[in-house]
Amino acid sequence: MSAGHAGTNVLHHPGxxxxxxxxxxxKIVAALLTVIGVVATPREEFWAFGGYLVLVVTxxxxxxxxxxxxAKRALIEVPFVVIALLMPLLGGAAGALAGWNILAKxxxxxxxxxxxxxxxxxxxxxxxxxxxxxxxxxxTIATLMLRYLEVIAAEARRMRLARISRGHDPRFLWQVxxxxxxxxxxxxxxxxxxxxxxxxxxSRGWRGAMPDRGVAASPATWLAGLTPVLVTAAVLGTAVLVx
Amino acid sequence: xxxxxxVKGLAFAYPDGHQALYxxxxxxxxxxxxxxxxxxxxxxxxxxxxxxxxHTAGAGTIEVAGLPVTKVNLHEIRRRVGLVFQDPxxxxxxxxxxxxxxxxxxxxxxKGAELDARVHQxxxxxxxxxxxxxxxxxLSGGQRRRVALATVLACDPEILVLDEPSANxxxxxxxxxxxxxxxxxxxTLMVTHDLPYALQLCPRSVLIDDGVVVADGPTGxxxxxxxxxxxxxxxxxxxxxxx
Numbered sequence: 001m002s003a004g005h006a007g008t009n010v011l012h013h014p015g016x017x018x019x020x021x022x023x024x025x026x027k028i029v030a031a032l033l034t035v036i037g038v039v040a041t042p043r044e045e046f047w048a049f050g051g052y053l054v055l056v057v058t059x060x061x062x063x064x065x066x067x068x069x070x071a072k073r074a075l076i077e078v079p080f081v082v083i084a085l086l087m088p089l090l091g092g093a094a095g096a097l098a099g100w101n102i103l104a105k106x107x108x109x110x111x112x113x114x115x116x117x118x119x120x121x122x123x124x125x126x127x128x129x130x131x132x133x134x135x136x137x138x139x140t141i142a143t144l145m146l147r148y149l150e151v152i153a154a155e156a157r158r159m160r161l162a163r164i165s166r167g168h169d170p171r172f173l174w175q176v177x178x179x180x181x182x183x184x185x186x187x188x189x190x191x192x193x194x195x196x197x198x199x200x201x202x203s204r205g206w207r208g209a210m211p212d213r214g215v216a217a218s219p220a221t222w223l224a225g226l227t228p229v230l231v232t233a234a235v236l237g238t239a240v241l242v243x
Numbered sequence: 244x245x246x247x248x249x250v251k252g253l254a255f256a257y258p259d260g261h262q263a264l265y266x267x268x269x270x271x272x273x274x275x276x277x278x279x280x281x282x283x284x285x286x287x288x289x290x291x292x293x294x295x296x297x298h299t300a301g302a303g304t305i306e307v308a309g310l311p312v313t314k315v316n317l318h319e320i321r322r323r324v325g326l327v328f329q330d331p332x333x334x335x336x337x338x339x340x341x342x343x344x345x346x347x348x349x350x351x352x353x354k355g356a357e358l359d360a361r362v363h364q365x366x367x368x369x370x371x372x373x374x375x376x377x378x379x380x381x382l383s384g385g386q387r388r389r390v391a392l393a394t395v396l397a398c399d400p401e402i403l404v405l406d407e408p409s410a411n412x413x414x415x416x417x418x419x420x421x422x423x424x425x426x427x428x429x430x431t432l433m434v435t436h437d438l439p440y441a442l443q444l445c446p447r448s449v450l451i452d453d454g455v456v457v458a459d460g461p462t463g464x465x466x467x468x469x470x471x472x473x474x475x476x477x478x479x480x481x482x483x484x485x486x
Contacts, residue, residue: 123338147336150380196333203295203326204347204398205318211349 011073011117019063020118023217024128026225031116037232038108043101045239049108056111063119071115075238078168116180122146131216136209143210144197150191159186245309247273247402247430251302253293254454256443259278264356265454266303267348267464271402273308276424276431278441278462281451287434288329294432295324308401322351325400329407331387340371340390343379347398365397369423379411389423402430409437415482438466438479450475 014020017201036051041048062069080102087099121126123146130139159182170176217225248271255264263286271277281287292298293305296317305312307323328334337343344362353361366372369389379387380386388408393402408424409417421443424431437443441462448465450458452475457463465471467485472478479485 049270143338144336147338147380151332177446193333196328196330197336198296198332199292200326200328201336201346203297203324203328204394205321205350207318207350211346 011114012121013063013065013069013118015119017063017065017119019059020117022223022225023131024120024124024219025131026128027120027126027223028128028132029223030229031112033226033229034112034206034232037107037229037236039105041105041236041239043097043104047106048235048239051106051235052232053111055106055228056115058230059115065115065118069118070111073114074107074110077106080106082228120236130210140208140210143196148190148193148197151193152186155189156182156195157188206219244273246270246388247275247305247308248294248305248432249288250294250303252304252386253300253305254410255289255293255298258300263454264293264301267451267454267456269449269456270460271364271430271432273401273430274428274434275447277450278443278445278448279434280436280438280448280465280477281431282436285452285475286454287451288406291326291406291432293435294402294404295321295326297326299317309341318351322398323401325395325398325403327391327395327403327405327408329410331379331384331391334391335387336393338378338383340366340374340393341375341381344375344393344397351398361397361399365393365472368396368427369393370419381450383416385419386411388416388420392423396427400429401428402432405431405433405435407435407437408433409435409440436477438472438477439483442485450477452476 006173034055038052039051041052057067060070084099084103084106088096091098116125126139126142126146129142130136163178163182168178170179246411247270250267250269253264253267254262255355257261279287279290289298290417293300294312296312296314300312307320309391310316310319310323326358335343339447341362344365345358345389348358348361362375363372366375369392371389371393374386374390377392382390391403392403392408405424408420412420416418417440421440424444431445433441445462448458448460448462449456450465450471457472457475458468463485466479469478
């Protein structure tokens with residue numbers, strides 16, 4: 001019954017900075033609006049994207065999360081970078097501009113999401129979504145997923161060990177049958193567990209909504225948390241309105 | 244006096260046609276601790292799931308402290324009947340022990356300081372107060388079992404229903420759980436095929452097989468009747484003697 005231990009969350013960078021302490025719902029709204037601002041910026045306004053990058057780096061400084069943390073995790077973007085770099089070869093000057101558009105907006109979007117993930121635990125994210133009135137069913141599913149991911153992963157590890165202990169060594173394609181059946185068995189087990197968890201929840205009076213024990217954020221907190229959005233809006237406004 | 248639990252002529256068939264219960268009669272007085280014994284597949288867990296209305300009786304009636312188990316009463320019935328499931332991983336689904344213990348009473352309308360007090364009280368009763376902020380994933384099997392018990396105690400039930408409480412527990416954890424259960428002084432129905440545990444905890448036992456009650460009496464007398472036990476696929480562990 002010893003499931004895996006903590007440390008599986010690679011995106012979060014624990015800390016106690018003003019950014020970490022902000023209520024999660026404020027951070028979610030701030031990240032979303034910032035990304036919308038970035039996407040809405042005309043691609044020819046090169047300086048504006050520089051401004052956004054300075055903004056993101058400033059938030060990192062305040063959160064006391066090292067740049068290397070983000071650099072490593074931003075590698076997920078590499079396939080898009082490759083596409084962006086191919087664009088000029090395929091489409092000339094217009095292609096280069098389109099490639100730059102993907103590269104700049106994609107990178108800033110990834111960095112903003114990583115900033116949110118680095119300063120907010122998954123649990124807090126769910127609480128934040130709940131306070132933003134996300135449908136209860138979605139937040140409940142997310143809560144259960146967080147809790148049972150490790151339980152199911154541990155179950156899968158035990159099943160794999162049991163297979164290996166009986167001499168299973170899938171090195172060739174035609175040997176993966178046992179692994180596939182193992183995944184099928186895992187699915188059934190998880191499904192049955194889902195039913196039992198549901199029964200246990202219903203038995204404790206659950207009627208479809210998770211009890212919310214959080215507190216609302218004050219207007220001052222909202223203002224502080226949305227400062228990056230105000231900066232984004234200012235940059236965007238200048239880029240759009242100033243010729 | 245109103246019995247804590249009154250079951251009359253309870254019959255139930257699963258949707259696939261399998262008849263699990265053929266007419267169960269059971270009366271439990273307030274403060275009593277009763278073991279429900281029987282081999283695998285005898286209908287013990289099915290009975291337990293009827294007591295809080297998870298299953299709806301095909302025939303017969305159930306009353307919990309005078310309140311009949313019907314659709315309109317279901318929410319109050321689930322508060323009155325505290326069901327502790329066999330696998331604590333099915334019961335503990337929140338991110339921290341404290342949140343999990345608060346889940347039930349919050350569903351039943353408790354808030355703020357009253358809710359916090361209830362959570363602390365329940366955790367203190369099982370000796371787990373120090374673990375309030377930990378994830379259930381990082382507890383031992385015995386600790387999880389005790390937290391699962393606390394999640395139900397926090398609802399302040401009239402009757403505790405435990406499904407195989409000693410399953411998968413090491414000897415020390417088993418003894419610790421027994422001490423906790425004895426200290427609670429609550430009406431308890433314990434579903435088990437762990438006969439020594441039944442003898443230790445419950446002065447009275449009910450033997451169920453093939454969906455009917457086949458014996459009801461002092462636990463010591465039932466366990467001394469080796470013919471009765473053998474007829475229902477039960478036996479005392481090797482080396483165990485009733486003195």
